[in-house]
Amino acid sequence: MALEKNENYFELTDDSDRASAIEAQFNEDALEEARRRTAPETSPDFDGKHCIECGEKIPAARLKLGKIRCIDCQTLREQKTKFFGG
Numbered sequence: 001m002a003l004e005k006n007e008n009y010f011e012l013t014d015d016s017d018r019a020s021a022i023e024a025q026f027n028e029d030a031l032e033e034a035r036r037r038t039a040p041e042t043s044p045d046f047d048g049k050h051c052i053e054c055g056e057k058i059p060a061a062r063l064k065l066g067k068i069r070c071i072d073c074q075t076l077r078e079q080k081t082k083f084f085g086g
Contacts, residue, residue, distance in 0.1 A: 039066070040065075040066025041066055041067060041068045041069075042068070043068050046068045048063075049063070051068070051069050051070040051073050052068050052069060053069055053070070053073035053077075054070060054072070054073055056070045056072075056073075057070075058070050059071075
């Protein structure tokens, strides 16, 4: 049963079909969010080796993951986002 995104699940008459449709949409949304979060970051200011925030050298393991900030700057950014909701 293929469903269009944002389909009105309450138009489905069978409770099992409705539950399956909602679960499938939830799973697809979670996968989309995971892909977005793990996608390599880009910035015109990134030189391929140094943090775009502080200029410190980024460890090779982080560079392989497509990160453009050092651990400290990324942690600070995440804390600000969590606190200020951005």
